[in-house]
Amino acid sequence: MGDRALDVASIRKDFPILEREIRGKPLVYLDTAASAQKPRAVLEAIQNFYQNSYANIHRGVYQLSAGATELYEGGRDDVQRFIGAKDRREIVFVRNATEAINLVAHTWAEKNLESGDEILITALEHHANIVPWQMLGERRGTKLRVAPIDANGDVVMESFEALLGERTKLLALTHVSNAIGTINPLKKMIELAQARGITVLVDGAQAVPHTRVDVAALGCDFYVFSGHKLYGPSGIGVLYGRLAMLEAMPPFMGGGDMIETVSFEQTRYAGVPQRFEAGTPDIAGVVGLSAAIRYVEGIGIEAIEAWEQTLLAHANRVLGAIPGLRMIGNARHKAGLVSFVLDGIHAHDVGTALDQAGIAVRVGHHCAQPLMEIFGVPATVRASFSLYNTPAEIDALAAALGETREIFG
Amino acid sequence: MDELRELYQATILDHNRKPRNFRVIEEANHHADGHNPICGDKLVVFLNLTEGRVTDVAFQGTGCAISVASASLMTDFARGKTLPEIEAEFERFHQMVTSSPNSQIDTSALGKLAVFAGVREFPMRVKCATLAWHTLRAALDADGSVAHTE
Numbered sequence: 001m002g003d004r005a006l007d008v009a010s011i012r013k014d015f016p017i018l019e020r021e022i023r024g025k026p027l028v029y030l031d032t033a034a035s036a037q038k039p040r041a042v043l044e045a046i047q048n049f050y051q052n053s054y055a056n057i058h059r060g061v062y063q064l065s066a067g068a069t070e071l072y073e074g075g076r077d078d079v080q081r082f083i084g085a086k087d088r089r090e091i092v093f094v095r096n097a098t099e100a101i102n103l104v105a106h107t108w109a110e111k112n113l114e115s116g117d118e119i120l121i122t123a124l125e126h127h128a129n130i131v132p133w134q135m136l137g138e139r140r141g142t143k144l145r146v147a148p149i150d151a152n153g154d155v156v157m158e159s160f161e162a163l164l165g166e167r168t169k170l171l172a173l174t175h176v177s178n179a180i181g182t183i184n185p186l187k188k189m190i191e192l193a194q195a196r197g198i199t200v201l202v203d204g205a206q207a208v209p210h211t212r213v214d215v216a217a218l219g220c221d222f223y224v225f226s227g228h229k230l231y232g233p234s235g236i237g238v239l240y241g242r243l244a245m246l247e248a249m250p251p252f253m254g255g256g257d258m259i260e261t262v263s264f265e266q267t268r269y270a271g272v273p274q275r276f277e278a279g280t281p282d283i284a285g286v287v288g289l290s291a292a293i294r295y296v297e298g299i300g301i302e303a304i305e306a307w308e309q310t311l312l313a314h315a316n317r318v319l320g321a322i323p324g325l326r327m328i329g330n331a332r333h334k335a336g337l338v339s340f341v342l343d344g345i346h347a348h349d350v351g352t353a354l355d356q357a358g359i360a361v362r363v364g365h366h367c368a369q370p371l372m373e374i375f376g377v378p379a380t381v382r383a384s385f386s387l388y389n390t391p392a393e394i395d396a397l398a399a400a401l402g403e404t405r406e407i408f409g
Numbered sequence: 410m411d412e413l414r415e416l417y418q419a420t421i422l423d424h425n426r427k428p429r430n431f432r433v434i435e436e437a438n439h440h441a442d443g444h445n446p447i448c449g450d451k452l453v454v455f456l457n458l459t460e461g462r463v464t465d466v467a468f469q470g471t472g473c474a475i476s477v478a479s480a481s482l483m484t485d486f487a488r489g490k491t492l493p494e495i496e497a498e499f500e501r502f503h504q505m506v507t508s509s510p511n512s513q514i515d516t517s518a519l520g521k522l523a524v525f526a527g528v529r530e531f532p533m534r535v536k537c538a539t540l541a542w543h544t545l546r547a548a549l550d551a552d553g554s555v556a557h558t559e
Contacts, residue, residue, distance in 0.1 A: 352534060
């Protein structure tokens with residue numbers, strides 16, 4: 001599938017929102033790293049589910065409930081296949097990647113870490129992979145260590161390896177940086193950690209929509225991602241956990257669906273993954289995520305990745321020609337996004353100017369304030385690319401940036 | 410990009426490029442930090458208050474053109490004013506930038522600060538325009554406090 005070219009014109013027709021105009025201009029959506037737009041297949045799957053197949057799951061003996069349960073559990077199979085998990089029970093549905101990380105912090109980490117134990121993260125992390133570990137530290141006295149990056153935005157491997165110490169119990173790292181696009185050499189980093197018996201959690205929010213992820217081949221213990229960045233609905237996310245890890249973990253939230261038997265004296269918890277899915281879950285969210293995965297599989301993740309790399313190369317070329325534009329992050333391997341600043345013009349002003357041209361980009365610190373501090377900028381402009389973007393849209397971005405410079409020049 | 414030029418009036422661009430009163434007042438008897446966590450804008454307002462009147466006021470920090478120009482024009486305005494005068498001006502300013510884009514507004518009482526009228530077309534930018542004011546009020550209220558736009 002990797003060499004199949006993408007038919008972008010026809011893909012764009014799958015996304016109704018791309019027909020919209022913003023301030024009288026065609027929408028140029030370059031903020032997929034924040035959240036992806038939704039193809040008709042996802043919209044229709046959700047609509048159809050609510051209209052024709054809706055009922056609560058895991059309860060009713062009636063046909064409608066059995067059908068809804070089948071769709072929900074079928075979604076688990078889709079996720080398992082898509083990320084290469086060995087067992088369907090390794091897939092836990094949560095709200096988003098953030099909740100998945102917090103789940104691990106409140107269950108596995110609470111049970112296994114003690115005061116003085118260390119958690120190693122990288123300087124590339126999103127707040128979602130920083131704050132839960134700081135909060136754990138406040139509860140349990142664990143310490144947070146940070147592997148530094150170099151001027152290009154690559155993790156300094158010597159320092160990383162040196163920081164994997166005797167007290168390191170968890171390596172929690174991003175697969176792809178949301179702020180500057182660095183793709184971490186994940187396989188190598190996981191091997192180094194596991195050779196020392198360190199548990200590994202990977203934040204894959206920015207990776208799953210853009211590259212082939214095979215959790216079994218990676219060998220990590222946990223891998224988390226959000227559905228909404230994968231063209232699915234917001235409010236549904238995934239925690240992958242190796243079966244043995246999940247089975248040894250205490251429950252996260254208590255309630256219905258996560259129990260085997262309940263009396264007022266004692267409760268026996270359900271097995272995995274139900275133990276971690278208390279209460280009625282986002283059933284329609286799973287149906288939508290399932291449709292999104294099938295949509296991506298129909299196009300081919302390798303073809304999507306190749307197209308996004310083409311867009312990245314084009315962006316580097318045309319944006320690189322703009323005087324006073326400084327790229328933030330030039331990692332060896334980068335996902336399809338660019339983060340940059342314009343000399344003397346604040347990112348927030350650039351964002352407002354681009355909005356006038358119908359161009360949606362993210363401006364700010366990208367929930368990665370420590371990373372912004374390393375590069376000495378309060379904020380950057382981030383344009384992120386996806387299967388529905390075109391080189392012409394990047395040209396439109398470059399033209400609007402030129403106009404912006406004139407106004408503020 | 411007409412609306413954009415409406416927002417970024419020449420006066421705003423000028424005050425962004427060359428902010429007035431952009432300095433530290435070493436002996437300030439009041440100061441406060443302002444922070445807009447959404448965009449990372451940070452500023453410090455310093456002032457000397459003598460017998461209920463602002464005798465000197467200045468600021469430092471980084472931010473977008475709207476927030477820097479707002480701080481610059483605000484400090485120009487506040488020098489020599491009494492607390493009730495500052496509070497009344499803040500009310501007028503706040504009302505202007507948060508009013509509905511289609512409503513009638515009278516900016517005549519605002520003088521130079523009327524250049525921020527275009528902000529009301531950009532709800533996402535209201536906090537940029539008001540950060541300096543919140544910080545000034547925090548400095549007057551309690552020393553050493555932090556003003557937040559959130």
